[in-house]
Amino acid sequence: MVGMTNSTSLSPAREDYLKALYHLEGDSRRVPTTELARSLEVRKPSITAMLRRLHDDGLVAWEPRGGAQLTRRGRAATMRVLRRHRLVETFLVEVLGLDWSDVHDEAEVLEHHLSDRMVEAIDRVLGHPTEDPHGSPIPSTTGSLAARDLVPLASLGTGEAAIVRKVDGRYRKRLLRWKELGLVPGARLEMGEKRDDEGILHVRIDDVDVLTGGRGVEGIWVERRAPAVSELGP
Amino acid sequence: MVGMTNSTSLSPAREDYLKALYHLEGDSRRVPTTELARSLEVRKPSITAMLRRLHDDGLVAWEPRGGAQLTRRGRAATMRVLRRHRLVETFLVEVLGLDWSDVHDEAEVLEHHLSDRMVEAIDRVLGHPTEDPHGSPIPSTTGSLAARDLVPLASLGTGEAAIVRKVDGRYRKRLLRWKELGLVPGARLEMGEKRDDEGILHVRIDDVDVLTGGRGVEGIWVERRAPAVSELGP
DNA sequence: ACGTGGAGTTAGTCATACCTACCATAGTTG
DNA sequence: CAACTATGGTAGGTATGACTAACTCCACGT
Known part of the structure; x- marks a missing residue:
């Protein structure tokens, strides 16, 4: 149980796949295996295997050769990860005084290992920010994201x-x-x-x-x- | 590379074994397998297997049926984990306002996933504390621990x-x-x-x-x- | 219609870290 | 001294998540 982390407890790997899918699918397209492989810097068979697992978990819509897309549940799970990531980045800059340009990699690790209690404590200390230091919106606890026209x-x-x-x-x-x-x-x-x-x-x-x-x-x-x-x- | 964490980068499991060994060996005795198994809540064969790996890494002195003991390098690695753990606990109480009695489990996870850069940022923000909220001394960057007579x-x-x-x-x-x-x-x-x-x-x-x-x-x-x-x- | 190339999958390995079931060694006790 | 018991190991199996090698599918060009 070494990998055990936050409430719903997806593994770090699963969370990373969901995030990649989210970023790649943009306005609701099916994402091809190869694109995920490039984005995650992982070989294609690993992608296939993981997509099957995420499909079994009900987080991703996928069929062989059909590309992948987040389900409603998958999208919700992704929002939780995104919230953690962006709150952590903000926290590292605002409270720990780390540099704007340094925090991404730290957050990439920490997002998988923070309990809900800690995330909400961070949110509280920061005064419920709506954007992270790079300007990305921070999803709410319910998973909603402020829409913008960029x-x-x-x-x-x-x-x-x-x-x-x-x-x-x-x-x-x-x-x-x-x-x-x-x-x-x-x-x-x-x-x-x-x-x-x-x-x-x-x-x-x-x-x-x-x-x-x-x-x-x-x-x-x-x-x-x-x-x-x-x-x-x- | 999902488990990749801090500079020297031992896996969370390895770090947990080192810590347990440190706490159990007290004033330099060889710790029996069964004691480690009880302390880590893991079966004995898992202990044997891990001790062999740690022995191969040069962190633990061990021979079959001979008990285990940290080497100099193992002790140094343990001090790094302990420093991270205790700084995190202090941080959670002092900065995030979490409760004294709640922070141990959080720190137990986070200690494995903080970069050196973050640990030193935390140390700086806290003003280089020498004790954590439970009164345990915080090892220095060089791994030295204030001796006390308790x-x-x-x-x-x-x-x-x-x-x-x-x-x-x-x-x-x-x-x-x-x-x-x-x-x-x-x-x-x-x-x-x-x-x-x-x-x-x-x-x-x-x-x-x-x-x-x-x-x-x-x-x-x-x-x-x-x-x-x-x-x-x- | 057919061959080819790229995308995607299957099959089989590996490392980590756990498990259960069973075996061996040794120490105490009848 | 033999038997029982606790301690510690071995053997073998599981789950994750990665890899390589090799195959299949299909769209496209001729």
Whole structure:
């Protein structure tokens, strides 16, 4: 029983599969085995085996060669993991003073080993936050998630203004660069010149012009807003 | 790699065996298989198998039928676990506001899953404490442990005065009762009348006389001190 | 219609950490 | 001294969750 962890007690491996599925299925598509294998860095037969187990548990809809999708129960279980993960990240930054760009890996481990009692204590100490340090919404105890209307930064047209709402926490190096550039949740920016053919774009943050390859901002999600006043001149 | 945890990365099971061995061997004796089995609530063949693995790892001195004992390296590894455990307990009480009597089980899980970076962050936030909430000393980063001269409460003679220094955190119910009685680390007390034949003893705490069976104070460790002044009258 | 390549599965291993059933050694006692 | 008992081991089995090797399925191109 070494792996025993939280109330409903799925193994860490099972929880990781559910999370991967959640992130990959996006707006309700069936996720192919190979994609899960790539995302989890595990060989394909391992995926097949685990999907069968999760199917038997009633957490995932799956048939041989048919792809996989979370069931209602699977989605609920995923929300519990996500809540733990995001509360832990917030906690590590706010209370333990760890760096924004460091906390993802820690949370990746801890999310599987916190009791409900601890999670709620953390939530209480933090004052029931609604977003984690990367800007992702924290699911409620009931598993509901605040819906938002986010688009990838690179999809903005020249002159469009937006607020950074979420950055992908998975890649430490990128996080560090973004942080230097001021590309953090809450930052206001405006898209400058785009050269789609070359994959190069200019972004204005706090009146500083930043040049970057489109690849370099993959994982930054923004919310569109009315363009800056200066752009509306006579 | 699901079980991957902290820097040196022993599995949770291995760390639990080391801890049990540490607690049982006391002042350097060889611990029999059966005792470990009882303490870990695991069958004897599992103990034999694990001792062999730990022996192969160079953490435990063991030969068939010879009992087991931590090596120097095993002891060092144990100190790292103990440090994590006790810092976590302190943290749960001081920062998360969990109850004194609740934290042991949480810490039992978390001690296996905290990175060095997190442990040191916790240590920093707590201001480098030297004792956990149950009064046990917290090993330093180098693995050294403050030595103290503790005796079981029940070993005091009538009239002897002492300070509670440590309570065994493993049994929630006892902890709760001790807490009610004021038998917490730091409490000053004096042994009253003892009836060893009946296993009954009286303890005076804050001038209140508490009657208890000797069994009921197993796990309370005290430091002897000069008897109270009132006892030295003309 | 047919062959090929990639996606997905089956089959069989391995490591960890547990278990039960049974065997061996040794120490105490009639 | 033989028998009984406690202690400690061996053998063999289970569950997870990963792996490689090898097969099947099917869509697509010719």
